[in-house]
Amino acid sequence: MKKFIATLMAVVMMFSMAACGTGSNGDEAGGESEGESGGETIKVGVLANTSGDNAMYGNAVANGVNLYIDQLNASGGINGKQVEVVQYDDEGDATTAVNAFNRLMDDGVTAVIGSVLTGTTVAVADETYEVNMPQITASATAAGVTVLDPEDPESEIRTNVFRSCFIDPFQGEKMAQYAYEKSGATTAAVIFETGSSYSEGLATAFVDKCEELGVEVVASEGYSTGDTDFNAQLTNIAAQNPDVIFCPNYYEDIGLIVTQARAAGITSQFLGGDGWGGVAGYASAEDMEGSVYCSGYAPGSTDEVIKFEQDYEAAYGEAVPNMFAPLGYDAAMLMCNAIAEAEAQGLETGSDEYKQAIIDAMAATDGLEGITGTYVFDEQNNPVKSAAMIVLKDGQETFSELY
Amino acid sequence: MNLSILLNQLVNGLQSGSVFALVALGYSMVYGIIKLLNFAHGDIIMVGAYAAWMCMANFGLHPLLSAAAAVVVSTLVGMSIEKVAYSPLRSAPRLSLLITAIGISYLLENGFQLIFGSGAKNVAKYVAPLTSGPSLRLGTVQISFTALITIGTTLLSMVALTLLVKRTRLGKAMRAVSEDMGAAQLMGISLNRTISFTFAVGSALAGIASVLYICAYPQASPTMGSMLGLKAFVAAVLGGIGSIPGAMVGGFAIGIVEALVSAAGLSTWKDGVTFAILILVLLIKPTGFFGRRAIEKV
Structure with missing residues (x-):
């Protein structure tokens, strides 16, 4: 068994070495x-x-x-x-x-x-x-x-x-507002990637804004980078049966989360941020139907x-x-x-x-x-502009309104 | 956490544990027979998942046919790897074999990245016919159709495997070779055929796992097998490497532990807990639950 352990150590070392260092290889600034x-x-x-x-x-x-x-x-x-x-x-x-x-x-x-x-x-x-x-x-x-x-x-x-x-928090606030005004939500849940400043930033802003608006946040679940199984977190969320679930992250994770949520019997509406762009290809049309995300840019929306x-x-x-x-x-x-x-x-x-x-x-x-969008700057030089709301409809990401 | 959530989490654990268990079986069988930790085994899942995706997306095959194709492709790839990479090294030191296995693992992962790109391939819309069905409700415990299929298929595969090993001549040969390779050879058992067969069975199980995996988590990506493979390896060690029932129990145990850790809001610690289990098992009871204490002669 000693041999086995020694072998194992060698393997662990090899994997950790392989995990190190891919450096950047940019050219001289031209x-x-x-x-x-x-x-x-x-x-x-x-x-x-x-x-x-x-x-x-x-x-x-x-x-x-x-x-x-x-x-x-x-x-x-x-x-x-x-x-x-x-x-x-x-x-x-x-x-x-x-x-x-x-x-x-x-x-x-x-x-x-x-x-x-x-x-x-x-x-x-x-x-x-x-x-x-x-x-x-x-x-x-x-x-x-x-x-x-x-x-x-x-x-x-x-x-x-x-x-x-x-800015990052803006999207979270926007979606909380949307959940409150447009979806008529009284309860909400968030599921986000812990350690990702983008995902956590949006989630925190969403939760803060929800509290301000009187929308109760009934569950806040984190997952780690590279996870593919979200059943444990989704079971916790399902038990609270929230009106909306906010999941601010990139499309690959979202596809998995929404698919597993629907399989677990969750019928809540899903909301997200601009990382969702392209999500339609990552979950079935039925599962995504009615989900909404905000984006800085709505392709093909106006002349x-x-x-x-x-x-x-x-x-x-x-x-x-x-x-x-x-x-x-x-x-x-x-x-x-x-x-x-x-x-x-x-x-x-x-x-x-x-x-x-x-x-x-x-x-x-x-x-x-x-x-x-239409530009006005606030006192911190950040643009105050409307976000494009994109709705998932029949498996298509469809521009619905500027909000 | 109340009881119904706890029970639901146990079901989640059984579902993810099923995949770990199927992969762990492959690790365990191969280790049992040629004392090789086949680190390329996790990547066989990835190969199976891509095979299923190709069949469904490019050739428009029915998901069931594609699932069968995935199992066949996994089996063939597993056997070819054994023939090409491992069998020439059968008399070489075990460390060389191990390094070769790691090399094969990287070859598969990077090769697939080169061919198919590093992004994930989505299969949600193709597997829908396999995963849409009634979910089972037992009191307050909801078991999704996907979970039912996953756990059911895994249990069936395990029964079939146990029968195969216990009741067939090839199974007997496998047991004999794992007992004593030299003696088995002297008894007229073909070593090459038996080892090939072991890889075939292990890889077929990985193929089944790959289909179950993409049903539950409908994406295929080049690196999907690496963490999965490592965790299945932990499951195999926990159950006692070389032991078939051990691999099953280990797989389910790891799945349940991960589900409970995530449910408690400690998802960032999930991988850490799994590998802490590996360290603890190696320190306290290196033979795992069911492993036999092997006296190694040096």
Whole structure:
């Protein structure tokens, strides 16, 4: 038996070694600058992780940004000046992102669009805040991007940093409101992935908002990453028979949870966040029927959205891959509108007053129509916009309303 | 936790434990016969699940036919692995065999990732005819149709396996080889055929487990077998590795422990508890519930 134990130890070691280290293998930061040269231009810096892990997000954002600016330049630019994009790849790495930002400073940009991931965006935001450089991110959802210390309600706010996407808690609150007003729920349950800041963040916000609205949260169940069996948690939830069950996570888990819940005889309505996109393929149509999730972007919902989708496909030869592309498009739109305001005041391009004028104009944005919603910023520079409610109907993810 | 929830959780545990038990049987049988911890065994489940998915999604076969195909494919893959990777090493040190098994495990997982991509394949809509049926209600205990099928099929498979091992000539040969390989050979038992047969039976059970798995958790992904395989291994050790009833009891025990831990709100500790059981068993009673104390001659 000693031999057996020794063998086992060897095996355990081997597995743990194999589990270690797949490093990132991004290339050297390669800058690419596009746009017209000659004549006076307005230089806008773009930071996106267009290589490495999660490059899918970075590329979508960069494509969205460039699409808007190309269209703007084609229609005459801002105040007769062309907008010149100076784009660097930050590889999703905070240090590389800061270096890339320093290069943008040397290049003399007057505003920054980016970065894409939360970590890189916060790192860059620290730098832009120092020099009061206008910055907007299309996709970093953590509260800490625009607020120095998200734990502290009195915290200093990075007045120069904006975003075009929701913040994490927003979706949880939105869905609690929806459960209360639209589903008429009086009891709710949540099932979330413990240790995932996205899933836990949404779940916590949902529970807090439910308590505020008087919806009783009868069960709150966690599961760990990689679980496929949710029967134990669902049995606990079934015993409470809640009106709605909120499960904020990505579509693969959701498919399993909903299928097992229905098999266990749970008839409650399921609600979720934007991680649900694509869930229709992961559970049967009957099981999903009537479930609702909120999303930052409703494909094919309005004429503007359809036009954007056609333009995107014409420019890049592929369909809009995810909500990151339209969010990038909106971020560029918000930034360019604010720049137009600064130009209208006749300030010198790139000067400190010019940058402050951009920031003021951005903060004053009121009701600007984007692809993903109508923009107004709150006092923490987060957009207040309606979420697209997507309903699962006959096995299709169908846009139902802006809520 | 009141009684009805507790009973429901026990049913959940039996359901997930059924899959562990079927996989643990494969581990145990192979260990019993050639003293190999076949770490590629969990991945046979994955192969079976993909086979079923292919049949249903690409060839449009009926789920029952696809289930049969999954069992056949698992069996063939299990046997080929034995022929290609393990049989040339039969006289090599056991550690070489073990390392080969781990290599095969990675080969299967990464190979399938290469061919089919790393995302999960959903089979919910295809297996629906197998999983939609009346659930059983005993007082306050609700047993879903899927759970009924899973537990029922597992029990049937175990009865069949026990008969096979106890009543057939090949079963007798298996028992003889596991008792004493050399002596069995001298008695005219074909070693190759018996070992092949053991792998076939173990892999067929894994194939059945794969079908039950995708009925209950309708997704197939390249790494689905790795954690499942490790837990089934714990189940086999808990029951006493090499023992067939031990593997069954161990599987159900692990399933029930996991269900209760999750139900108590400690789901993050679920895997930890399972592997703590492994450590405790190895420290306190390395032979498990039913294992025989083997005197190893060095």
